Amino acid sequence: MFNTASTTPEKILQMLSALLLFAAVMGIILFIAGRFGGKKGDRVVAYLYLLPVLLLLTVGLVYPGLRTIYQSFFDAAGDAFIGFDNYGTIFSDPDQLTVLRNTVFWVVLTPFVATAIGLVYAILIDKSRFESFAKTLIFLPMSISFVAAGVIWKFMYEYRPDQGNVKQIGLINQLIVWFGGKPVQLLIESPLNSFLLIVVMIWIQAGFAMTILSAAIKAIPDDIIEAARLDGVNAWTMFRRITLPSVQPTVVVVLTTIGIGTLKVFDIVRTMTGGNFNTSVVANEFYRQTFNADNQGLGAALATLLFVLVIPIVWYNIRSLRQSEAS
């Protein structure tokens, strides 16, 4: 029954049994937890509640993680131990170096530009008459999936030749044509194409940055602002000396959160170029090597690299999050 469910009733039955199993496990834990009382009992209960989480994390995250790291030292078929060769490939093969270069572009540009746009926007619309409407506008892209965003922007960049009665169907090229230019194959020209993909990510993430930062700005105590006003500061000094230092921990959290998301970006690249024309990034290359090229070892090495790159940002993110909560 757990092997193949080909018909709909079978699938529903399978789903129901999974739900029942879940309920049963929870019931047993709650039942055992209920037998403990008092101060000491609280601890036991806490551990009991942690147990399923720990178990699932071990099975679903820790074990596959360790297994991936282990696999990254093996060849394409996963048979022969080859040491650090896969990592050597990542840092020497010209294709892989392009992948690394693009990943650097993404990680450097996306968080800073998205956060900057979000911050400026949040300050500009703060306490204005159209604040909620303006916020909705920039927040909307957040609610669109990466794949959908990729498809939308693919149309934006679409190219039609400057030939007879062929009409442009992409907005960007139509604008170029209106201003007297010739249509450009935007998604082919490297490295321009990578930046054009980054624009999509910024478009999605700026709303997130704006929302969080706007909340942080509103949390700045009025008396500080008042005091600064009495001192007669101009707008720039206000931003530089009051607003920015006050929201600085939040800015770091926003930067790192977007940074983590950007490192793992896959959907946009896969939807818009499939990683062709020198636009691949680590996450996309990991998928391509593992599933298209059937090179498990290199795929695992790329996944491990991604993991290693994310760790410091996650660590910094958590630290700043704690700091901003403490303050």
Added chain:
Amino acid sequence: MFGQPTSPRIRAALAGTLSAGLVFGLAACGGGGDDDSASTDASASAIDCAPYTKFGDLKGKTVTIYTGIVTPEDTPHIESYKPFENCTGASIKYEGDKSFETQILVRARAGNPPDLAIVPQPGLVKQLVATGKAVAAPADTAANVDKFWDKAWKTYTTIDGKFYGAPLGASVKSLVWYSPSEFKDAGYTVPTTLDELKALSDKMVADGKKPWCAGIGSGDATGWPVTDWMEDMVLRTSDPDTYDKWVNHSIPFNGPEATAALDAVGGYLKNDKYVNGGLGDVKSIATTTFQDGGLPILDGTCSLHRQASFYAANFPKGTKVAEDGDVFAFYLPGKDATTKPVLGAGEFVVAFADRPEVQAFQTYLSSDVWANTKAKLSSGWVSANKGLDPNNLTNPIDKLAGTILLDPKATFRFDGSDQMPAAVGSDAFWKQSTQWITGQDTATTLNNIEKAWPK
């Protein structure tokens, strides 16, 4: 080309199967006594059971068949099993699954395989045999394959001297789409040699046209139509034997034969006088999806498009695909009029059980009786079974494909990228072909693919 061509085939079916397939199937069956298989609830008495008596009495026995062929293309398949079921008493349990290509490996490895599987690539057959769960085909099936198929077909599923499965359907890739009315108006004739094709293209250029259009965009499989082009050219600038050596890597991927072939492709696809009719310059080939690649033929901005028979389904509803219609295809000619290499693909029936009823059904599927039954039921389907009567094929493009496959002078070769290791066949070959279109030179392209070949 893993997965990719399947979806066009499924779409091909979408276009034809339900509408034309069943209607034609029913109509074509009117007179025949031994092939009245179209009516779903035909009683056993309505079918001539003579060809089935050799399978014996299989009452109460069940055979499961697992495939990637799903609605609506599955209907003619299920229908085509009816005569077998009615005459032998066996029942066939059909299971279609879109993720067949990954699931079949999972099921085989987990020890839960179906009795039979319809496998679309020789490479996947090899992987299934490697699991140790596939069983060799019975002698009767092998005899049918010897009798009805070109001998090249048998080699695709012969692994370590054992034969594992008979071919089922086939598709023809060596086709050039064109507009019959444009040809008539401008006085063009269908070329019969490669030189004539070139001369025709030049003539079109002289008439102020951009003759060829192409598109290779296909998500992460972008580039595969170039691999088909190149395979076709290896078959033509060299010969089928060289092609086999090149595919099996007993000659290098970047040798003089391959270089000549890719340069020959470049003579069309990278010639800015020839491409890209209605779509832009040479580079626009890389961003145009393969589905859109041939559509400019309809609005007259392009005259020629090389693509497989399944492309028929890509034309909008209402397009008449026929020799006297809006679009049709001609055979991509050989070096001269006497050699007829045909590039194509197909699927194979692999067994995981050797019970008598499974073997009987396997043998039935490899017979001419089944091929003709199936032909009458479907549209957008052909087989390379020589027992197939092309007149049973219901639409013009199927008939053309069938005629090309069954031509005794034709030499069939299976899509090479489907047989190469995944690192090449579904990665480097695609990726480098795309780079080649966007400007990389032939030598670098071939060297890079050679480098990617697993040692």
